[in-house]
Amino acid sequence: MSSKTTYRKIIHVDMDAFFASVEQRDHPALRGKPIAVGHAGARGVVATASYEARKFGVHSAMPSAKARELCPELIFVHSRMKHYQAVSKQVREIFERYTDVIEPVSIDEAYLDVTENKINAPLAIDIAKRIKKDIREELGLVASAGVSYNKFLAKIASDHRKPDGLCVIHPDQAIEFIDTLPIEAFWGIGPATAKRLHALGVQTAPQLRALSLARLTELFGKAGLIYYNFVRGIDDRPVVTHRERKSVGCEETFGKDIKGPLIDKALQEVITELVRRLKNRNFSGKRLTLKVRFPDFTTLTRSATSNAVLDNEEVIAPLAQKLFQSVELPASGIRLLGLSVSKTEQELREREFSEQMTLFS
C-alpha cells in the first residue's frame, strides 16, 4: 500500500425507547413495566413503547386499541413533548463536550463527526463509550451508539445491538457486515423500492451489488447511485450542522370525523395556525400543500405553486381554499386536515447561489 487512507470517524447515537424511558426514569412506579406513551383512546396511537411492552409486540405508530389487545396490562402515559425536548437538549450538551460537528436527525438521534474532537481521543469508540456513560450517569437514560467511517454504517451500527448497544464497523469489515443485511436495512430503501428490487430477484446485498450502476440509475434515478455506493460501503454525505428549513406546516387530527360547515371552520383554523408558525419561524415559500385524511385513513395531498411569496393569510387562504375544493370529499367526512408551505426547487437553488456568492464577495 503506497499511501494510508484516512477515514472519517462518525458516531450515530439513538436513545433507547426515548419517551418511555424518560417516563420510567421520572416515575419509578413505571420501571420494569410495559408502558406506552400516547393516548389510550379509541383513536390514539402509541408514540413509543418501553422494551417490556415491545416483548408483546407493541410498537410505535400502533393504534392504542391494538396495543392493549396484545398487552392487556399495558400502562398508557401521556406524552410530555416539551419535557422530552428539554432532555434532548441535555443530551446535545453532552455531545458538545466532544465535538461541535453534530447533526440532529430527530429528537433522540444525532450524527457526530469526531474525526477531530475536543478531547483528542484517537479512537471514536472511546468517545462513544464516554457519551453513553455520561448519558447514563447524568441523565439516568440509556443510549445506543454506532461507530464507523460514514453515516450510513454508523446508523446501521447503532441499530444493531439495541438497547444499550455499542457497535463498531471497521472499514475492513464493512462489506462483510453489509452482506449480512437485508436490502430493507439500507438508508433510502423503503417498502416500495424493496418490492421493486424483490421483483427483480434482489433480496440480499450481494445480489444488489451485482446490478450495474447504469441499471440502478435506469431503475431508480439518482437514488440508484446512492444504493450502488451504499452496498459498497461508500457514503460521502457530510455531518451537516445547520440544516436549512425547507418547509413549515401544521395539521390537525379531529377527535371525531367532521363534516359540512365544521370543515370550513377547521380549514380556517389550520390556515391561521400556519400563518402564525410562518411568522414565528420567519419562513416563507411559494408552494402550498394541503393534506386531507378520510375516516378510512386514505390520505390525499394537493399542491400548488404561487407566483407570490406565501407568508400571509391574504395569499394563503384563497389558495388553500382552491386546493381544498379540488378534493372530492366522501360522505363520511374527514379526520385530518393539514397545510404546509415549502420552498420550491427554484427558491432553494437561488438561496444556495446567493450563499455561494457571499462566500466569494
Ligand code: TTP
Ligand atoms: P425512535 O428512536 O424511533 O424510537 P425509540 O427511541 O422510542 O426506541 P428505540 O430504542 O428503538 O430507538 O423514536 C424516538 C422517539 O420519537 C420515540 O421515543 C417517540 C417518538 N416517536 C413517535 O412519536 N412516533 C413514532 O412513530 C416514532 C417511530 C417515534
Ligand code: MG
Ligand atoms: Mg430512539
